[in-house]
Amino acid sequence: MGASVKPKQLIFAFPGDLSTPTGGYAYDRRIIEGLRDLGWQIELLSLGYDFPYPSQETIAKARQLLLNLRLDIPVVMDGLALGVLPEIVAELATRHPIIALIHHPLALETGLSIEQADILKASEALSLRHVKQVIVNSPTTAQHVAKFLGVQEQSIQVVFPGTDRPVLINPPEISPLSPSEGLHLLSVGSVIHRKGFDVLIAALQPLADLPWTLSIAGDISRDDVALKKLQEDIHYFGFKDRVHVLGVVTAEHMELLYGQADIFVLASRFEGYGMAYAEALARGLPVIGTNAGAISETVPAGAGLLVPPDDIKSLTAALRKVMQDRNYRFELSQGARKVAAQQSTWEDSAKRFSEIIYSFAFSDEN
Numbered sequence: 127m128g129a130s131v132k133p134k135q136l137i138f139a140f141p142g143d144l145s146t147p148t149g150g151y152a153y154d155r156r157i158i159e160g161l162r163d164l165g166w167q168i169e170l171l172s173l174g175y176d177f178p179y180p181s182q183e184t185i186a187k188a189r190q191l192l193l194n195l196r197l198d199i200p201v202v203m204d205g206l207a208l209g210v211l212p213e214i215v216a217e218l219a220t221r222h223p224i225i226a227l228i229h230h231p232l233a234l235e236t237g238l239s240i241e242q243a244d245i246l247k248a249s250e251a252l253s254l255r256h257v258k259q260v261i262v263n264s265p266t267t268a269q270h271v272a273k274f275l276g277v278q279e280q281s282i283q284v285v286f287p288g289t290d291r292p293v294l295i296n297p298p299e300i301s302p303l304s305p306s307e308g309l310h311l312l313s314v315g316s317v318i319h320r321k322g323f324d325v326l327i328a329a330l331q332p333l334a335d336l337p338w339t340l341s342i343a344g345d346i347s348r349d350d351v352a353l354k355k356l357q358e359d360i361h362y363f364g365f366k367d368r369v370h371v372l373g374v375v376t377a378e379h380m381e382l383l384y385g386q387a388d389i390f391v392l393a394s395r396f397e398g399y400g401m402a403y404a405e406a407l408a409r410g411l412p413v414i415g416t417n418a419g420a421i422s423e424t425v426p427a428g429a430g431l432l433v434p435p436d437d438i439k440s441l442t443a444a445l446r447k448v449m450q451d452r453n454y455r456f457e458l459s460q461g462a463r464k465v466a467a468q469q470s471t472w473e474d475s476a477k478r479f480s481e482i483i484y485s486f487a488f489s490d491e492n
Contacts, residue, residue, distance in 0.1 A: 141177035160476020209250035230398030266420035288472030308337025312387035322393030412458035
């Protein structure tokens with residue numbers, strides 16, 4: 127196929143709206159931006175909404191879009207759509223080099239029934255049988271794709287998410303914990319079951335005697351059950367004036383929140399990488415999180431304090447230690463800065479992504 131492909135042309139297929147404020151879509155946007163800066167001509171192709179449970183109408187639309195593309199141009203396809211379109215992917219693979227972009231296996235999303243998880247696993251594994259190149263966001267995701275979905279390890283490449291490396295104050299300003307000056311906690315993520323906000327609010331209840339506030343920034347439209355639970359917990363524990371659910375905020379507002387924060391905390395039940403944790407580290411914030419999925423890769427020892435997912439008591443203890451020990455907060459902040467200095471930039475990530483696509487799409491096998 128490769129002989130007829132024009133250099134640096136590709137199609138980027140994704141579900142829904144590329145501007146959706148989640149880590150996966152942010153990864154897609156920044157990679158696309160970086161590839162364009164490197165000279166790639168990219169056709170964006172939205173495959174419709176309601177993934178990963180597309181209607182028959184959505185599937186028919188996606189099939190029409192994908193099977194009427196100009197032949198041989200490489201197609202990068204986001205796993206949220208690719209994983210539930212195995213028949214279309216099989217046919218598409220006879221027309222185009224396909225690069226699957228997997229943020230995490232669909233069946234590892236939390237809150238699924240056993241039946242839902244089994245169906246998603248079988249569907250995604252079938253789709254990936256027809257794909258010769260897979261890009262993932264972390265070594266943990268690479269392991270899951272290989273062991274959980276049966277993809278050959280040599281077909282998997284890791285492209286870490288990047289960060290923007292903001293200018294940091296040196297040395298960091300570490301706020302004291304006193305009755306007059308409470309600590310500002312920040313949590314960033316969509317309000318969905320997987321992000322564990324129910325665990326976080328419960329873990330804060332024993333710390334009600336300490337002076338703190340919590341800001342939660344992220345999409346509140348994706349999981350009505352999780353949002354209702356969060357709102358009920360805030361009311362039940364009397365945190366109305368202490369926990370502020372902000373919804374989606376602008377980039378400028380987000381930077382303001384990072385600047386005001388003393389501690390970053392997120393009780394995720396699973397992450398394929400954990401971009402929110404990486405962004406907090408890039409800003410020199412002490413991080414409290416869980417060791418689920420790839421988080422322990424993203425937040426190494428010395429930069430944060432990680433506890434098992436769904437462990438409310440351990441999260442409370444971690445919060446108490448970081449909140450009450452100013453010197454420890456300083457150590458974690460310094461550790462975060464060391465990690466930040468080694469993080470990939472988005473330019474680095476796009477360059478790596480570009481190299482993989484170019485090498486694969488123009489190989490003799492394609």
